[in-house]
Structures are given as structure tokens and as C-alpha cells.
Amino acid sequence: MQSRASLLGGLALLVAAALAAPFLPDWMVSLATIAFANALVVLGLVVLWRVGLVSFGQALYYCIGAYAVALTGRWTGFTDALALVLLGGVGAGIVAASIGFLLARYREIFFAMLSLALSMILYGVLVKTESLGSTDGFSVATPTFFGYAPHGAQLSHWLYWLTLGVDAIAALLVGLYFRSVAGALAAPIRDNEIRVEFLGISVSGIIHTKVIIAGVLGGLGGALAAMSIGHVDPNMAYWTTSGGFVFVTVLAGSGYVAAAFVGSLAFEALRSFAVDVMPQLWQMTLGSVLLLTILFLPEGLGSLVSRLRQRRAVKP
Amino acid sequence: MAHRRTATLWSLAGLAAVAAMVPAQFEVFAQTPAPAAAPIKLGIVSFLSGPAASPFGIPGRNGAEIVLEALNAGTAPAPYNKVGFGGTKVEAKYVDEAGSAANVVTDFRNLVQRDQVDAVVGYISSGNCLAVAPVAEELKALTVFYDCGTPRIFEEKARAYVFRASPHATMDSVGAARYLVAKKKNITSYSGINQNYAWGQDSWRDFIGAMKVLAPKAEADKILFPKLFAGEFGAEVSTLLTSKSQALHTSFWDGDLEGFIYQEQARGLDKRMTIIATTGESSIWRLRDKMPDGTIIGGRGPHGPLAPDNAFNKWFSKIYTDRYNVPPTYPSYQMAQSLLGLKLAYEKAAAGGAKPNADQIAAAFKGLTFTGPSGETKMVLGDGHQGIQETAYGTYRFNKAKKEPEIVDVMRFPAECVNPPPGIDADKWIADGMKGAKC
Amino acid sequence: MLTASAILTDGLVYAAYLFIVAVGLTLIFGVMKILNVTHGSFYAFGAYGAATAVGIYTNGDWPAALGFLFMLGFAMAIGLVMGIILERGLLRLVYGKDEVVIVLVTYATFLILEDVIGLVWGTASYAAYQPMIAAGNIEIGDLVLSNYDIVLVVLAAVVAALAYWSLKFTRYGRLLTTVIYDRETAAAFGINVTLVYTVTFLIGAALGALGGAVMAPKISVTLGIGVEVIVLAFAVVAIGGMGSIEGALVGALIVGICRAAAVHLVPQIELFVIYGVMALVLVARPYGLFVRAQPRKI
Structure with a gap:
């Protein structure tokens, strides 16, 4: 009953967002596409955050997903969007699975620092690769959709719809995962993992799974973002990119799956607004919003919903 | 029940986020039927924050500000002495280039599609130029890069709407x-x-x-x-x-x-x-x-103390030094040179009297030769889109x-x-x- | 032989720089368990403050040594003021929250302060080279060393010795050690943890500003210098062990020598040295070189 209600709500939201595209100006559709692509990375961070882990290196998977798309297009000329997105996700997932053996042993700030170091090593490798344009990066071939090659506004609509589709499936699966036993163990692990281990459950196994989930989501997000931006560069692996994702995660809160998407959209809109209105003070604007969120909405934007709900519940 | 309400609330939150962006959209609609006397809008993109701001971004921005002011007042030396661009005043919107490629591309789209600028002049980072060029082509938006150096922009692909008056690195x-x-x-x-x-x-x-x-x-x-x-x-x-x-x-x-x-x-x-x-x-x-x-x-070319001793240089370095108390450096010259080239192209395209569109300005800019504060620029590389000096x-x-x-x-x-x-x-x-x- | 001695001296100078930059960060983490991103702002404000101070003293005809001390003092005073405002005005409100949330509070503050620099000092860059040029240089064989760099190494050694001495032999230092070891027990024994926090944060802030101040004469003080330093300091601290002063010292030495060796012998890998060393150390010793794994509480 419960899950059906939120499922219906999510579906309604999805359909509304998809139908809105042709009526919105193109720049807004592009902004929303990038926001919803980045939201996948944020969703991955939410998965980790539920066990109390934060990665300052999630840009590693974002960058791998993006470069997987760009390099495939560059080397083979293959441009099918859906296949490329899956490739980005799988590629990042494989990397996450292998370094997960290492990362799953780490907790707290050490988890954050090791992921940061790994993403910075990828950054260094890409900067050193002059044949791929070093820090200038290179452009991504225009994607196609099962042989259909749209242009201009059509292209941005199709990318937007693809992003929404991937988002919807990711949100659904992550929602299911949160309700599974492994997902439900997140809070107990966060509180005290030894007790969980005494129940005969492998905590590092669960964390390893979460690292992979977050990695796949990061790769999918990077792949979608690369196609939407049309360009990749090593900056996608730099620590400030990771910092931006963590920023949105805190803004959104870990309470709801949908919060990642609304939070990411709100963040992109806010940044765009701040750069537009206060070109010399946009960092201050972003910083202030983050501070105010932490101080007054400690559980993120998501908690707005629960607060409203509680208030309604109290008032008859 | 509670959860259904949650879902409704989420829908509301989503709508609110979209609604937050709508006023800007109305602005767009309000402006679409541009009256004849409406000013020409330029987007000027340059680093206003971060380490590249002080040496390049700010001098470039200042160069744009002072040149556009002089053009609007009609005080620039001939052949640049027509008010603004072809008699119409020019309005500039200054945007920070800082941020990731995604940010830069988003801001570029905003300039072109939301603010409906007639041309974008800017970009210092070669990476940003490479990211923006395909988008400019897709949107058919006239774009003039002023400082970025990589030759790849016109070597990798022929461009129709992208120009760079400054020579490559x-x-x-x-x-x-x-x-x-x-x-x-x-x-x-x-x-x-x-x-x-x-x-x-x-x-x-x-x-x-x-x-x-x-x-x-x-x-x-x-x-x-x-x-x-x-x-x-x-x-x-x-x-x-x-x-x-x-x-x-x-x-x-x-x-x-x-x-x-x-x-x-x-x-x-x-x-x-x-x-x-x-x-x-x-x-x-x-x-x-x-x-x-x-x-x-x-x-990076004949700028500043290395610039030729011509009337344009005297004019430009004087108005710049008078305003900012420091002589202009090469990014200021590159910006001035790019803006003057764009102005000439615009006026050439507007010779008929009507406001020219991007295709007409691009056709006029292609292969143009003009002289400015840093001497002669010949748009000969990249099929007439890349200048040499x-x-x-x-x-x-x-x-x-x-x-x-x-x-x-x-x-x-x-x-x-x-x-x-x-x-x-x-x-x-x-x-x-x-x-x-x-x- | 020349190369070997050059690697050693360059490594020492770089290590001195890293240690001065990182020591405030590790102190604050050790006591307060806060990974303080604002450290980059302290560094930047220190450097800008030092540039302002150098401007003041070159205009007034003071002796060089006095000017150097004035520069350090001025910058550390700025650090102290910032520290007290931040700790009392903001961090106090978020103690007890998740470690990561506090990291983000400091990240937000860092973003705000980046623009504050632009508001206070403008976008133009500042020069403060006078103390370094005044210090002159000495020639040892083929190698020319800047006396300022030697002062830097001595200063780092003094800071390290002071930190060690005050932690081991002063009353406050012992209180601090108690709080580092177990905050709750310390509070139960009647230690005023709030006061310890404030004082620690102030010292950390002043040390961050000191880092900026000593570097100001060597660099061009410009927007964005704080960003570069944060990750560098993080790396050093992570290698040595978060919160360990001797760890920061050893971490700085390892990174300094490795980097100098890379520049002299294989310049291609210089870019990877810091993160490579960091990843290797973390793989071998997850908590850094000088921190033993914490016993887990049930």
C-alpha cells in the first residue's frame, strides 16, 4: 500500500516531467537534463550515506562513465545513446567492484580520503594523456537513438527523456534495495556495525555492494552528462566535482529517493541563478544556502516534506 | 494515506522547482518581438573569479567595458566611429567563466536561449572553447572566442558560427x-x-x-x-x-x-x-x-608595449589607462580586437539597413581583414574563421x-x-x- | 652527488612548507574530529594579510627582520580573529552532528570566504616578495640556496618542537591529550571541553594563517590559492595519520623528499607523487602511519 502510493506519485511526477519538455524552453530542458544526470551520482552518494559513508571521490565513476561514452564514440564511431549509457554504468561498476575490495575496509573520513586519492590519480592520468587533449578534453559524438539521429531541440528532448527513463529505473531499483534486508540494515550498520556482525552478517560485504551500486549510478550519471554537455575533460574527476556532488547530497538529504532528483534540480537552478544575478558572488550564495540548509534543515530538503506531513498530522 | 500525501508533496516540490525558473521564461516571451530600436545584446564571458581572473578575466572584461562604452558614445576612431554596432547601441551581459564544462555550457545556453543575446564574445580556457564550439554550432549562435589558444577548434571540425580573431597559440x-x-x-x-x-x-x-x-x-x-x-x-x-x-x-x-x-x-x-x-x-x-x-x-601577439604605433592603439591604451589606472595588457587588446572585428562584420552585414541575423554576420565576418589596436588581423585560417596576426x-x-x-x-x-x-x-x-x- | 644533496635540500624545504600548512589541520582534527576545509581560507587570508603587512612596512622604512615578524604577527592575528568568529559564531552550533556534515559546514564557509577575499582585497593579485629578496642567498658548491628557505625550514622545526613540547610538558597540552584520547571521559573528569575546543581551533586557525604568511613572499597572492592548499594538506595529514602531529611531520618529509626526487630524476611522474604516496600508505595502513586502529566500541 505504502510503496504503491509513492510509486504512483513518482510515476505521476515522471510523466509530468516528460510531457513538460516540449513546452519548456530549450535551455531549461538542457539544464534539467544535466541536473537529472548528476542526480544519479547523488543517488549513489545517498546509498552510501545511509551507512554513514561519504565519498570525496565519486567523480571517479562520473568521469569513467563520461570517458567510456566519449572514447567509444571516438574510437569506434558507435553512438547509440542507450547502449553507451549502459556501457558507462557497467564500466564504472567494474572499477567500483574491484576497488570495492579495498574501500569496503574503510570507514568515516578514511573512506572519504582514499576515494579522493583514487579519483585524483585518474585525474592525473588523464591530464598526462596528451593524445586525449589533456585538460582541454575532447568532444563527444552526437548520440543516436536506435538509428534515429535527432538534431537541435529534438536532440535535447530525446536526451532529456532518456535521462528521465534511466532515472526512473534507477530510482525504482534503489527504492526496492532500500526496502530489502540489506538496505534496511543501513541504519544499524551506521549505528554500530559490530552488533550487525554478531548477527552473522558480513558488513564489509554489504558495504562492498553499496560501493558498486554507487559506482554504477555514478557511471550512468557521467555517461548521460557527457552526452548532454557534448564534451568531456579530466576536470570531471577532480575533487571539486566530487565536492559538488556531496554538496547536493546534503542539500537533498538521505530520507527519500526523490530528494536526490529535486535537490539536484534545485542546485542547478540555484547555481544558474546565482551566476546570472551575482556573477562575482555566486560562491558566497552557494555556500550560504548550504550553511542554512545544514543549520535549519539538517535532514535536507527531504525533511521539508516530512515536517509538513507531521504538522498536518498534528493539526486535525 | 500519509504516503499518498508525501507523493503529492513531492509533486508540489517538483512543480515549485520548475515554477522558480518560469519568470525568466516569461521574460523571454516578452522580449521575442524585438522593436527596431532595441539594443544589440552581447554576452561577454570571462573569468571573474578564481586564479585566471586577475591576469586575464578582469583585463578582458575591462577591455570590453571600455570599448563598448566608446562605441556607444561614437567616440572611437574611424572606421569604428558609428554609434554602437551600425547605429544601434550595444548592451553587454557579463558572465563568469568559472566552473566545470557542464556549467560553462549551461551558462552559454542560458545566454543564447534565455537572454537571447545576438552574439557571445569570450572564453579564456581552451577546454571551455572546445566545449562551447559544438553547442554554438547546434544553436546557430554567433560566437567569438577572444583569448583561448588551442588550434584544435578549427582543425578538428569546420565551424559556421564560431570565430576567433586572436591567432592561436x-x-x-x-x-x-x-x-x-x-x-x-x-x-x-x-x-x-x-x-x-x-x-x-x-x-x-x-x-x-x-x-x-x-x-x-x-x-x-x-x-x-x-x-x-x-x-x-x-x-x-x-x-x-x-x-x-x-x-x-x-x-x-x-x-x-x-x-x-x-x-x-x-x-x-x-x-x-x-x-x-x-x-x-x-x-x-x-x-x-x-x-x-x-x-x-x-x-601572445602584438599587444601592449609590443603593439604597433597606430591611431587605434593610442586611442585604446589612453581610454583604458584613464579608466583603470593601469595600461591594458594582452587580454584587453584581444578583447578590443575581437569586438572591433565583430562590429565591422555586423555593419557589413547590416549594409541593407535591416538588423542582420547570425548567418549574415557570419558570412560578413568570414575572411575579413581589419586593423585595430594590435594591428592587422586577417581571418584566413579555418576557412576564414580563424585570424592571424x-x-x-x-x-x-x-x-x-x-x-x-x-x-x-x-x-x-x-x-x-x-x-x-x-x-x-x-x-x-x-x-x-x-x-x-x-x- | 650534487643531485642527491639537491634532492635532500629541496625535499626539506618542500617538507617544511607542507608541515607548516598541514600542522593546524591535523591539530584541529585530532582534538575536534573536524576535517576543516576552512583551513584553505585561513591560509589564503594569512597570505593576503601578509601581503598587506609587507605593503605597510615597505612604505615605512623598517628593518627587514622586524618587517618579517610584523608580517607573521599580522597574519596570525587575522587567523585568530577569523578563528574566534567561526568557532563561536558557527561551529559551536553544529558540534555533535555527523563528522561529514561538519566537513560540509566548513566547506560552505570556505566558499563564502573565497568571495569575501574578492570583496576585501579585490581581484588583483598581490606581491610580498620583499622579505625573501632581502634575505639573499648563499652558494654551496654549484647549488644556490635562498636564505628565506632556510628560515622556513628552521621555522617548521620550531613549530614542530613547540607543538611537541607543549603537548607533552604543559598543563594545557596534557588536557588536550586527554580530550584527544576520549572526549567523554575528559568531560567527566571536569575538563572544560568547550574551552579546549575554542583554544584548539584558534591555534589551528593561527597556524593556517601562518602557513599563508610564510608562503606569501614566495608566491603571487591571488584568488584561489586556498583551494590548492586544502587537498595538499589533506594528503599530508592522511599519510601521517589524522590528528597526529608527528605524523604530519613524517608525512611532510615523505612527500617532500619523494616530490623532490621525482622532479630531479623522473619529472614525468611529479603529478602523481602526492596522491600515489597517499593511496599506497592508506592501502598499507588505513589510518595513516602514526595512528593505530581504534578499538571498536560495542
């Missing part, structure tokens, strides 16, 4: 090599210190390539690539102190250049080898007597009597001497021995 390294070889005929060894990112790597590749052609017997000794904004160069200076090179090539800019100069000076490296600073011109007004005498200085290098001297920086012993290299001929990629041109150079 190959010219800087080839010019530096030509000047060095002319001044030090017996050079046997040289070293390089460049930042470890695309600009530094490309600059060094072009420089060493040109040196192999011009002085095949000279050898490259120490090749150093410290990380960008490293700040501390102690180990690099030591390494260079152990080298017997006569010259040191560097494409460092601003913070790294100045930091390196302070640190090497404390240890006397410039007494042992001549430093060639390809962007040195943008730092001389801050370094003043701290820039070692004898340093070979470039300014002569370049100049000189030797630095701090004039103690006047207490002013000076560049003496200036050598000028014609545009065709330091730029590849049309249709040949810069890398390949250098590797093949710079064939067809007319010096």
Missing part, C-alpha cells in the same frame, strides 16, 4: 623560438618549465618542435612540468641550476609565473640562463623591477629613470612567418619543418 611558441635563435645564434642547450596541463604541454610541444627545425643542433636538457598552481618551485629551480642550458622556455602565467620569478631570483637562476616568458607581457606591470632585465617577453617578441628592461617597464630590441615576425598556411594543421606544419613560412 602556435604562433606564440614559434615566435619565441625564432626570436631566441635570432638573438642566440650559438645556442647549444635549452630547458623548459611549463604547467602540467593542456596549455603548458601544447606550448612546450610547439616550442621544442620549432627549435628542432630552427636550431637542430641545440638540445633540450631539463623538461619540467610542475602541477598547475604548484606555488612552490624550489626543486625545479635546483634542477635548473644544475643545467648548462642557455635559455629557459616557460608558458607560465600570472601566479605561477610571478611566484617562479620571485623564487628563481632569490637563487639567481636568471643570471645563468635567459628566461623566455611567452605570456610575460601580462605580468610586467605587476612585477616591474622584479622581472629580470634581459628576459625575453612575449604577449604578426607577432612580436622583445627583451625586458626596467627603465630606472622613468620607473617604468620597457621592452627593447623588439623583433616583429609577419603573420605568415609564424602561422601555418591555410589547410595545414599546426602540429603537422611544425613537424614538417614549417614549410611555406614567409619571413
Whole structure:
């Protein structure tokens, strides 16, 4: 009953967002596409955050997903969007699975620092690769959709719809995962993992799974973002990119799956607004919003919903 | 029940987020039927924050501000003396270039589609130029890059709506090599210190390539690539102190250049080898007597003290210095030159009287030749979309009597001497021995 | 032989720089368990403050040594003021929250302060080279050393010795050690943890500003210098062990020598040295070199 209600709500939201595209100006559709692509990375961070882990290196998977798309297009000329997105996700997932053996042993700030170091090593490798344009990066071939090659506004609509589709499936699966036993163990692990281990459950196994989930989501997000931006560069692996994702995660809160998407959209809109209105003070604007969120909405934007709900519940 | 309400609330939150962006959209609708007297809108994109703001972003922005002011007042020298662009005043919107490629592309779309600017002039980072170019093409938005250096923009793909009046960076390294070889005929060894990112790597590749052609017997000794904004160069200076090179090539800019100069000076490296600073011109007004005498200085073209002595230069450096109390440096010149080129193209396209569209302006800009504060620009590369100019290098001297920086012993290299001929990629041109150079 | 001695001296100078930059960060983490991103702002404000101070003293005709001390004092005073405002005005409100949330509070503050720098000092860059040029240089064989760099190494050694001495032999230092070891027990024994926090944060802030101040004469003081330093300091602290002063010292030495060796012998890998060393150390010793794994509480 419960899950059906939120499922219906999510579906309604999805359909509304998809139908809105042709009526919105193109720049807004592009902004929303990038926001919803980045939201996948944020969703991955939410998965980790539920066990109390934060990665300052999630840009590693974002960058791998993006470069997987760009390099495939560059080397083979293959441009099918859906296949490329899956490739980005799988590629990042494989990397996450292998370094997960290492990362799953780490907790707290050490988890954050090791992921940061790994993403910075990828950054260094890409900067050193002059044949791929070093820090200038290179452009991504225009994607196609099962042989259909749209242009201009059509292209941005199709990318937007693809992003929404991937988002919807990711949100659904992550929602299911949160309700599974492994997902439900997140809070107990966060509180005290030894007790969980005494129940005969492998905590590092669960964390390893979460690292992979977050990695796949990061790769999918990077792949979608690369196609939407049309360009990749090593900056996608730099620590400030990771910092931006963590920023949105805190803004959104870990309470709801949908919060990642609304939070990411709100963040992109806010940044765009701040750069537009206060070109010399946009960092201050972003910083202030983050501070105010932490101080007054400690559980993120998501908690707005629960607060409203509680208030309604109290008032008859 | 509670959860259904949650879902409703989420829908509301989503709607609110979309609604937050809607007022801007109405603005767009309100502006679409532009009345005849509506000003021409330009988007000016430049670094307003971060490390590239002080040396490039702000001087570029200031150059745009002062030139557009003079154009709107109709006080620029002929042929730029028509008010604004073809009699219509020009309004500029200044945007920060800082942020990721995604941010830069988003802001570009916002300028074109939301703010409906008639043209975008800007971009300092080559990466940003490469990211923006395809979007500009897709949106058919007239875009003029003013400072970014990579030759790849027009070599990788033909562009219809993208222009760059400023020559690409190959010219800087080839010019530096030509000047060095002319001044030090017996050079046997040289070293390089460049930042470890695309600009530094490309600059060094072009420089060493040109040196192999011009002085095949000279050898490259120490090749150093410290990380960008490293700040501390102690180990690099030591390494260079152990080298017997006569010259040191560097494409460092601003913070790294100045930091390196302070640190090497404390240890006397410039007494042992001549430093060639390809962007040195943008730092001389801050370094003043701290820039070692004898340093070979470039300014990415004939700008600043290296600019030709023409009426446009006198006009521009006067209005700029009067306003900002400091002489203009090369980014200001590049911006001025780009804006003047765009103005001429616009007026050529508007000859019929009606407001020209992007296609008409692009057709007029293609292959244009015009003269501005830094001399003559010929739009001949990249099928008429990429400009070439002569370049100049000189030797630095701090004039103690006047207490002013000076560049003496200036050598000028014609545009065709330091730029590849049309249709040949810069890398390949250098590797093949710079064939067809007319010096 | 020349190369070997050059690697050693360059490594020492770089290590001195890293240690001065990182020591404040590790102190604050050790006591307060806060990974303080604002450290980059302290560094930047220190450097800008030092540039302002150098401007003041070159205008007034003071002896160079006095000017150097004035510069350090001025910058550390700025650090102290910032520290007290931040700790009392902001961090106090978020103690007890998730470690990561506090990291983000400091990240937000860092973003705000980046623009504050632009508002206070403008976008133009500043030079403060006078103390370094005035210090002169000495020639040892073929190698020329800057006397300022030698002062830097001595200063780092003094800071390290002071930190060690005050932690081991002063009353406050012992209180601090108690709080580092177990905050709750310390509070139960009647230690005023709030006061310890404030004082620690102030010292950390002043040390961050000191880092900026000593580097100011060597660099061009410009927007964005704080960003570069944060990750560098993080790396050093992570290698040595978060919160360990001797760890920061050893971490700085390892990174300093490795980097100098890379520049002299294989310049191609210089970019990877710091993160490579960091990843290797973390793989071998997850908590850094000088921190033993914490016993887990049930």
C-alpha cells in the first residue's frame, strides 16, 4: 500500500516531467537534463550515506562513465545513446567492484580520503594523456537513438527523456534495495556495525555492494552528462566535482529517493541563478544556502516534506 | 494515506522547482518581438573569479567595458566611429567563466536561449572553447572566442558560427623560438618549465618542435612540468641550476609565473640562463623591477608595449589607462580586437539597413581583414574563421629613470612567418619543418 | 652527488612548507574530529594579510627582520580573529552532528570566504616578495640556496618542537591529550571541553594563517590559492595519520623528499607523487602511519 502510493506519485511526477519538455524552453530542458544526470551520482552518494559513508571521490565513476561514452564514440564511431549509457554504468561498476575490495575496509573520513586519492590519480592520468587533449578534453559524438539521429531541440528532448527513463529505473531499483534486508540494515550498520556482525552478517560485504551500486549510478550519471554537455575533460574527476556532488547530497538529504532528483534540480537552478544575478558572488550564495540548509534543515530538503506531513498530522 | 500525501508533496516540490525558473521564461516571451530600436545584446564571458581572473578575466572584461562604452558614445576612431554596432547601441551581459564544462555550457545556453543575446564574445580556457564550439554550432549562435589558444577548434571540425580573431597559440611558441635563435645564434642547450596541463604541454610541444627545425643542433636538457598552481618551485629551480642550458622556455602565467620569478631570483637562476616568458607581457606591470632585465617577453601577439604605433592603439591604451589606472595588457587588446572585428562584420552585414541575423554576420565576418589596436588581423585560417596576426617578441628592461617597464630590441615576425598556411594543421606544419613560412 | 644533496635540500624545504600548512589541520582534527576545509581560507587570508603587512612596512622604512615578524604577527592575528568568529559564531552550533556534515559546514564557509577575499582585497593579485629578496642567498658548491628557505625550514622545526613540547610538558597540552584520547571521559573528569575546543581551533586557525604568511613572499597572492592548499594538506595529514602531529611531520618529509626526487630524476611522474604516496600508505595502513586502529566500541 505504502510503496504503491509513492510509486504512483513518482510515476505521476515522471510523466509530468516528460510531457513538460516540449513546452519548456530549450535551455531549461538542457539544464534539467544535466541536473537529472548528476542526480544519479547523488543517488549513489545517498546509498552510501545511509551507512554513514561519504565519498570525496565519486567523480571517479562520473568521469569513467563520461570517458567510456566519449572514447567509444571516438574510437569506434558507435553512438547509440542507450547502449553507451549502459556501457558507462557497467564500466564504472567494474572499477567500483574491484576497488570495492579495498574501500569496503574503510570507514568515516578514511573512506572519504582514499576515494579522493583514487579519483585524483585518474585525474592525473588523464591530464598526462596528451593524445586525449589533456585538460582541454575532447568532444563527444552526437548520440543516436536506435538509428534515429535527432538534431537541435529534438536532440535535447530525446536526451532529456532518456535521462528521465534511466532515472526512473534507477530510482525504482534503489527504492526496492532500500526496502530489502540489506538496505534496511543501513541504519544499524551506521549505528554500530559490530552488533550487525554478531548477527552473522558480513558488513564489509554489504558495504562492498553499496560501493558498486554507487559506482554504477555514478557511471550512468557521467555517461548521460557527457552526452548532454557534448564534451568531456579530466576536470570531471577532480575533487571539486566530487565536492559538488556531496554538496547536493546534503542539500537533498538521505530520507527519500526523490530528494536526490529535486535537490539536484534545485542546485542547478540555484547555481544558474546565482551566476546570472551575482556573477562575482555566486560562491558566497552557494555556500550560504548550504550553511542554512545544514543549520535549519539538517535532514535536507527531504525533511521539508516530512515536517509538513507531521504538522498536518498534528493539526486535525 | 500519509504516503499518498508525501507523493503529492513531492509533486508540489517538483512543480515549485520548475515554477522558480518560469519568470525568466516569461521574460523571454516578452522580449521575442524585438522593436527596431532595441539594443544589440552581447554576452561577454570571462573569468571573474578564481586564479585566471586577475591576469586575464578582469583585463578582458575591462577591455570590453571600455570599448563598448566608446562605441556607444561614437567616440572611437574611424572606421569604428558609428554609434554602437551600425547605429544601434550595444548592451553587454557579463558572465563568469568559472566552473566545470557542464556549467560553462549551461551558462552559454542560458545566454543564447534565455537572454537571447545576438552574439557571445569570450572564453579564456581552451577546454571551455572546445566545449562551447559544438553547442554554438547546434544553436546557430554567433560566437567569438577572444583569448583561448588551442588550434584544435578549427582543425578538428569546420565551424559556421564560431570565430576567433586572436591567432592561436602556435604562433606564440614559434615566435619565441625564432626570436631566441635570432638573438642566440650559438645556442647549444635549452630547458623548459611549463604547467602540467593542456596549455603548458601544447606550448612546450610547439616550442621544442620549432627549435628542432630552427636550431637542430641545440638540445633540450631539463623538461619540467610542475602541477598547475604548484606555488612552490624550489626543486625545479635546483634542477635548473644544475643545467648548462642557455635559455629557459616557460608558458607560465600570472601566479605561477610571478611566484617562479620571485623564487628563481632569490637563487639567481636568471643570471645563468635567459628566461623566455611567452605570456610575460601580462605580468610586467605587476612585477616591474622584479622581472629580470634581459628576459625575453612575449604577449601572445602584438599587444601592449609590443603593439604597433597606430591611431587605434593610442586611442585604446589612453581610454583604458584613464579608466583603470593601469595600461591594458594582452587580454584587453584581444578583447578590443575581437569586438572591433565583430562590429565591422555586423555593419557589413547590416549594409541593407535591416538588423542582420547570425548567418549574415557570419558570412560578413568570414575572411575579413581589419586593423585595430594590435594591428592587422586577417581571418584566413579555418576557412576564414580563424585570424592571424604578426607577432612580436622583445627583451625586458626596467627603465630606472622613468620607473617604468620597457621592452627593447623588439623583433616583429609577419603573420605568415609564424602561422601555418591555410589547410595545414599546426602540429603537422611544425613537424614538417614549417614549410611555406614567409619571413 | 650534487643531485642527491639537491634532492635532500629541496625535499626539506618542500617538507617544511607542507608541515607548516598541514600542522593546524591535523591539530584541529585530532582534538575536534573536524576535517576543516576552512583551513584553505585561513591560509589564503594569512597570505593576503601578509601581503598587506609587507605593503605597510615597505612604505615605512623598517628593518627587514622586524618587517618579517610584523608580517607573521599580522597574519596570525587575522587567523585568530577569523578563528574566534567561526568557532563561536558557527561551529559551536553544529558540534555533535555527523563528522561529514561538519566537513560540509566548513566547506560552505570556505566558499563564502573565497568571495569575501574578492570583496576585501579585490581581484588583483598581490606581491610580498620583499622579505625573501632581502634575505639573499648563499652558494654551496654549484647549488644556490635562498636564505628565506632556510628560515622556513628552521621555522617548521620550531613549530614542530613547540607543538611537541607543549603537548607533552604543559598543563594545557596534557588536557588536550586527554580530550584527544576520549572526549567523554575528559568531560567527566571536569575538563572544560568547550574551552579546549575554542583554544584548539584558534591555534589551528593561527597556524593556517601562518602557513599563508610564510608562503606569501614566495608566491603571487591571488584568488584561489586556498583551494590548492586544502587537498595538499589533506594528503599530508592522511599519510601521517589524522590528528597526529608527528605524523604530519613524517608525512611532510615523505612527500617532500619523494616530490623532490621525482622532479630531479623522473619529472614525468611529479603529478602523481602526492596522491600515489597517499593511496599506497592508506592501502598499507588505513589510518595513516602514526595512528593505530581504534578499538571498536560495542
